Amino acid sequence: MKALPPVRILSACDRCEVRRKSICNAVKPVLQKEISRISRVRTFEAGNTILAEAEDSVFLGIVMSGILRVQRTMADGRQQIVGLLLPADFFGRVFERTSGVAVEAATDVTLCCFERHAFERLLSRSPELEHQMFLAVLRELDAARDWMLLLGSQTIPERVASFFLILHRRTTVIEPDMPSRKRRLSVHVPISRHDMAAYLGTTVETISRVIQDMSRRGIIEIHSPQHFGILDEKRLVRCSGREELSIGHRCLADEPHMAVG
Amino acid sequence: MKALPPVRILSACDRCEVRRKSICNAVKPVLQKEISRISRVRTFEAGNTILAEAEDSVFLGIVMSGILRVQRTMADGRQQIVGLLLPADFFGRVFERTSGVAVEAATDVTLCCFERHAFERLLSRSPELEHQMFLAVLRELDAARDWMLLLGSQTIPERVASFFLILHRRTTVIEPDMPSRKRRLSVHVPISRHDMAAYLGTTVETISRVIQDMSRRGIIEIHSPQHFGILDEKRLVRCSGREELSIGHRCLADEPHMAVG
């Protein structure tokens, strides 16, 4: 008796939009199945806390849609965003009871969640998965160091320009066939001025002033509070003080991020 | 014929002072031997560049003595120290040709070096070693995020106070039997004012002014430009704006660092 052709059961993961960019794509199918088995999709509204700063982190996962902010808050209320997570990015701190950072929904979000201990067991059994996580955390550390340069050595206008360029880079699918001259450059800033300020180490007022000024000087164009056009890319790069952020220039920050929150 | 009792050959590693605190201690003896085989002790004078920012990173290793600074430099010369490596800390970027940060000797240093590819081969063969590296990088990321809070949200006096407390924490062997009241608190700052400024995101002049002011107010005592006494720990903690830096309070930053340079 002949064996029937294998029937492929579609799991939720097979329809996952971020899969090919996330850690799931980097491991063998058999492992993907195991990940799939312990995963659970959850949604949160903008403003909700996914993981609190002091609390035990019981789960972690991958952003499917929306934006997460990873932040630390001081006793007197000052807060610093230490990471912004876009779809396909990983959040949560493995191998530590608590991480000392909070993870919050900056917009409505859909997350693919794992119970932390289950995921850690998987990591322990699978060096391949752990290797991929290791690579992701290394990239995240590179990005964190890059941000330290921004916070420690750059002026506010430079930070804003850098932010636009990095955001553009991370959200744009590179289309090399289209001549960059003709391409209409636009950036969508998916967060509020308040979050921008907390990310760039400044205040909402200053953010606003800098943006208006860049617009007045014809470097950018304000379509709406969150949508901008880049009118003069070269000048924007010059404003950022960092040649390496020039569009087309590859860099480490392109890779998905990893929040250890 | 009876087997002779095993003869233990002492390798350089057996005399290594930082071994018990470094990654070597966290893996099995058989692996330690393998690490030992590919290691080579090298020394550099203060000011030397171990790894340049743009160059290929051909080796990596562990600090045995002295201090390394991990830094990024902007086109116009501004530079930010993104990590300070003390004995037992790991430096170098695995799985990447170049890391975009420079590693320099802040003092005369002794390093236990590995050729990068040889070390990576070892990592690939040994999930245990990779796991330990993974943990170390996770801790380093925690520390980087902590520093982002410092650079993005704290005033300069707060940064200086935090720096003293963190340094004290990292260089003091905790002696719980000795009553903390009576313990003479002292900090040795192993780097120049210039490096402090580059680490804290400010200038030498401001660093100097803040230190002199803290001394005038009786919070610290200046024994020499690099040696200080902590006269009023409580007030120093209050200056830092961060209760969690209070001496005796455990935190993630206590662990050895990992420079991905």
Added chain:
DNA sequence: GCCGTTCTTTGATTCAGGGCAAAGAACGCT
């Protein structure tokens, strides 16, 4: 010891960016 170099401190001045207050826009909600 003396002397040049580098590191640190101090003073005077300037200015980028923060804080406060209020007006204006955008976004629900019913």
Added chain:
DNA sequence: AGCGTTCTTTGCCCTGAATCAAAGAACGGC
């Protein structure tokens, strides 16, 4: 559509920290 709430912009003032300049201290070499 009308209205309250939240988000963003703008103006004014002020302060923390950078900059410039120069004096002191510490260090290394001979």
